[in-house]
Amino acid sequence: MKLPTRLIHNRSGNPARRTVNPPVERASTVLLPDREQLYNAKPGYGRMGLSVHRELEAAMCELEGASDARLTPSGLSACAVAIASCVSAGDSVLLSDSVYGPTRRFCEKRLKTMGVEAQRFDPRNADGLVDLIRPDTRAIILEAPGSLTFEISDTPRLTSIARERGIATIMDNTWSAGVFCQPLALGVDISVQALTKYVVGHADAFGGAVMTSDARYAGAIDDLLEDWGISLGADDAYAALRGTRTLSTRLHHHQASALKLASWLQEQPLVSDVIHPALPSHPDHEFWKRDFTGSSGLFSFVLQAASNHEVDAFLSALEVFELGFSWGGFESLIIPCDEQLTRLPGDWTGDRNGWLMRVHAGLEDTRDLMEDLDRGFAALANVKNT
Structure with a gap:
């Protein structure tokens, strides 16, 4: 897959002084002209992201074939945000036995304290997954290939099973970086990447991204990011955006x-x-x-x-x-x-x-x-x- 020209040449800013890359605005406070703007402007505060964040989100949408992307400080936080946005106390989730270890830890340890139960399934056994689905199952968590052991699940079949039952599917797509696979096209509801890996590409910055084309999930992700106060620093966002150009x-x-x-x-x-x-x-x-x-x-x-x-x-x-x-x-x-x-x-x-x-x-x-x-x-x- 070649990167779209639009992604490589996605530029904005002062039309009288155009630069190849957007400005890095290291800012917490955004100065606004009046009271109405103070409470209605987006963004009204630096934590919501500024120019470089919007450019990176647009690039991730382009890569993943998504309509909405949101940024987090790491890959693990992106996985946690995606999963937590789909569940409430009393729910349960199913996760592939081959997912990234810290994601598994989040599901089996942290979700438990939130009243959410997690159970693993064999990534190669779609029929066995059906037997594990319960009335309170709200999300199925995948990674392709599996972390360390590189299993490839039958993703279209798993997403079809989930969709028939109104269950969200979340897939960690870090291995392909969106260049070699687009999970949303395979029926996945939410795709996640650790930008720390291939997108940044130089082992010098952290970042995560959560992508979807479903307005319901996008709204839930936005709400969770706001409530948990999760954001990505401007310099890390810049490093990730720069990495997309050569990805x-x-x-x-x-x-x-x-x-x-x-x-x-x-x-x-x-x-x-x-x-x-x-x-x-x-x-x-x-x-x-x-x-x-x-x-x-x-x-x-x-x-x-x-x-x-x-x-x-x-x-x-x-x-x-x-x-x-x-x-x-x-x-x-x-x-x-x-x-x-x-x-x-x-x-x-x-x-x-x-x-x-x-x-x-x-x-x-x-x-x-x-x-x-x-x-x-x-x-x-x-x-x-x-």
Whole structure:
């Protein structure tokens, strides 16, 4: 997907002094001309967002095919806002077992204190989801691909099941960044992104966005943001808007590099599995081909390491890949995921032959990344042989 020219050239401001980017207004107070404007102007206060916020919201609508977008300070806050805007005390939600860990924590811990019950479902079992729906179910929470383990649900089927029962569907679309997937076109009611990842793209700012084309959900999201006092700072909004200008170009590089790495990893003797939805070997590959137009730089593989000592030997030998949370920037990252995996009993994680490693392929030369992983494999093999 190429970014629309309108998105790249979306400019406003003083017509006598046009600039490529909108001004960054670092302001809490907005000065207004009279009493009527004081209580009716939008925005009447900086927390509601100013020029750069409106431009970023317009860009996110363009990316996601939405009519309404609202901004939050982080990806997790965007997920929390989307979910909380759909529920009240006495309701329940269903969430995919493979969603982002902090989102799962919010649902199972924080929503509980608000009188809302959360229950997980198998992301690959649409029929099983039907059996879990209750009269008080108000929202179904998805992520595609799933965090860490990269399952692709049958999203159109799940959204059809939800719509027939008047249940809202929310999907975390951070992996595709809106470039390779538009959840609203698949029937999802609310799409969420962590702008911190690919939209910002330089690992130097935070942000989240919540998108919808349904006026009911848009109004509920607006009310919640106002009541909870949630807003995104002007400088972070500017960093995210700047990132949208190069988003498609960067995503295509991440995609190409990750696919080369994933295919190469499939041939390595110390790798027992590569988990990338764009590979034909992935169990949900057909869903990926139907719902996505491309893939990003994030995927996982299973390293044949039997102990902490072996994993540490592999990681310590790496010189290009760094250990660090988040992803989506120019730098390549790798993390062992086992300590984060808290999944339903009996899922695929019980059958693994090794440690789950998540990779983000950055913008470095792919040959350098392969050579770096080779260093890790050599160190692992050396430990295994001693």
